[in-house]
Amino acid sequence: MDNLIKSIIIVGGGTAGWLTAGIIAARHRTRIKNNTLTITVIESDNIPTVGVGEGTWPTMPNTLRSMGISETDFIRECSASFKQGTKFVNWDNETEDSHYYHPFDVPQGALEGDIASFWLNKNFDESLAKLFTSQESICDNELAPKTISTPEYASFANYGYHLDAVKFSAFLSKHCIANLGVKHVIADIKKAELSASGDIASVIIADGSNLSADFFVDCSGFKSLLLGEALGVKFNPIDDVLFADTALAVQVPYEKSNDTIASYTKSTAQTAGWIWDIGLPSRRGVGYVFSSKHASVDEVKKDLVTYIKNTGVNTDELTFREIKFQPGYREKFFYKNCVAIGLSAGFLEPLEASALVMVELSATMIAEQLPKTTDTLAIIEQRFNETFHYRWERVIEFLKLHYIVSNRTTPFWQDNKKEESIPKRLQDQMTLWKNTVPTQFDFNRIGEVFQAASYQFVLYGSKFRTESLFDIDPAIKNFATEQITKNELRTKKLLTTLPSNRELIEQIHQYGMKKI
Numbered sequence: 001m002d003n004l005i006k007s008i009i010i011v012g013g014g015t016a017g018w019l020t021a022g023i024i025a026a027r028h029r030t031r032i033k034n035n036t037l038t039i040t041v042i043e044s045d046n047i048p049t050v051g052v053g054e055g056t057w058p059t060m061p062n063t064l065r066s067m068g069i070s071e072t073d074f075i076r077e078c079s080a081s082f083k084q085g086t087k088f089v090n091w092d093n094e095t096e097d098s099h100y101y102h103p104f105d106v107p108q109g110a111l112e113g114d115i116a117s118f119w120l121n122k123n124f125d126e127s128l129a130k131l132f133t134s135q136e137s138i139c140d141n142e143l144a145p146k147t148i149s150t151p152e153y154a155s156f157a158n159y160g161y162h163l164d165a166v167k168f169s170a171f172l173s174k175h176c177i178a179n180l181g182v183k184h185v186i187a188d189i190k191k192a193e194l195s196a197s198g199d200i201a202s203v204i205i206a207d208g209s210n211l212s213a214d215f216f217v218d219c220s221g222f223k224s225l226l227l228g229e230a231l232g233v234k235f236n237p238i239d240d241v242l243f244a245d246t247a248l249a250v251q252v253p254y255e256k257s258n259d260t261i262a263s264y265t266k267s268t269a270q271t272a273g274w275i276w277d278i279g280l281p282s283r284r285g286v287g288y289v290f291s292s293k294h295a296s297v298d299e300v301k302k303d304l305v306t307y308i309k310n311t312g313v314n315t316d317e318l319t320f321r322e323i324k325f326q327p328g329y330r331e332k333f334f335y336k337n338c339v340a341i342g343l344s345a346g347f348l349e350p351l352e353a354s355a356l357v358m359v360e361l362s363a364t365m366i367a368e369q370l371p372k373t374t375d376t377l378a379i380i381e382q383r384f385n386e387t388f389h390y391r392w393e394r395v396i397e398f399l400k401l402h403y404i405v406s407n408r409t410t411p412f413w414q415d416n417k418k419e420e421s422i423p424k425r426l427q428d429q430m431t432l433w434k435n436t437v438p439t440q441f442d443f444n445r446i447g448e449v450f451q452a453a454s455y456q457f458v459l460y461g462s463k464f465r466t467e468s469l470f471d472i473d474p475a476i477k478n479f480a481t482e483q484i485t486k487n488e489l490r491t492k493k494l495l496t497t498l499p500s501n502r503e504l505i506e507q508i509h510q511y512g513m514k515k516i
Helices: 014-027 029-033 060-066 071-077 114-122 128-132 135-140 165-179 225-230 297-309 351-369 374-404 411-416 424-432 452-461 474-497 501-511
Strands: 007-011 038-043 081-083 085-089 099-103 160-162 183-186 189-194 200-205 210-212 215-218 235-237 246-253 265-270 273-279 283-290 320-324 328-330 338-340
Touching (some): 099 128, 114 474, 135 474, 215 225, 225 338, 283 297
Antiparallel strands (some): 081 160, 085 099, 235 328, 273 283
């Protein structure tokens, strides 16, 4: 058949390009082995990795496992550590120290709203996360989610990773080429050639070679060489909703080689944004995400330096890197025979580390629904665009939620609470949540990016409270009480069983983990 899709070119390497290549190649191993499908990554060797955030979701372990990657090798080669959620420090106000967690574990009864309703009704001193999950206590004690005797990808608590983005990209590249049959071309892309029908026919590289394919994936970063430049798909800015457009990033050494490695991303609210703090085995990744309309780089750098010094580190020799970005996403992510994944599709501030999971989700949908022939492209295009418009809009709403429940008073935070900056759907949800706990019925699509439990952790981590209009059903009281008891026993056991994050990582480097 002349219209079979037999070749895929991915323009751009980096984490997005190689993760996409690996996910698609792993799904179609047999076709690659039988030479009925080729996947080629074309990447320049002079484009730096952005590397903002360096954090993943708990989806990543399964993604790596599906690609046939050894978790031991990944930990060793990517300077990776374990992440079990995010700790939000002083997001509620600037006058008193406070924090809350968004853990990765989802308690039983969370999606139905049962445990949150009980927690609100009883007005507990302990947080929702601490009462119904072990993860807040595990994180407070800087513990790992597993032990050295736990097999690869298994655990006692849900986890993702912190990682070195540059090393991760190189690691994925090596694995994809050696084990998954992905072809690799190192070259600068000059331009894309379109066919008479408006599809991308080929890309021309620096030496003049013309490389053709049936299907193209644009992982070219902010430039969006294929979807944006060649196909003319417009960018949809959302800086009227999420104001952050700049990051000042820095790599921070530990004061001592045996300093604890946080098993969570730390997000600390600031005057015009927030500071991320991510622990890797050999260093911390730290940065201030802010709105350039509300603060200058010099003002932000001063606050960032103060923050780092307060952690006991001398800042005189540190190199600060300014990263500018426009928050938003493409009007279409899939057009003609091209799909954009990663920064070429869009970018939002790295709050809640949604960037890599959107790459995972996008690549997985393409891998699962890769059209067999070119005459079915339009059907998958419509389906893909509908799915990811929904997902991007929900991510934007969830990030905005963190700001609107805050009681901070500087202009940046007050502007975030203005009605005209809040999406209408989120406004409606907030109205409902005044007297109804978020449940799975508020998020009823298959593959929701953030589910009801995430909203509960953020809403009730702040001072926002849903008003209980009716008494709690006795069955819910019994269920919730039972869950609290179980969690207390489980937490007590884990606190005496689990090693520290640093201890486990050092053991993995020395001994490796058991294979499943």
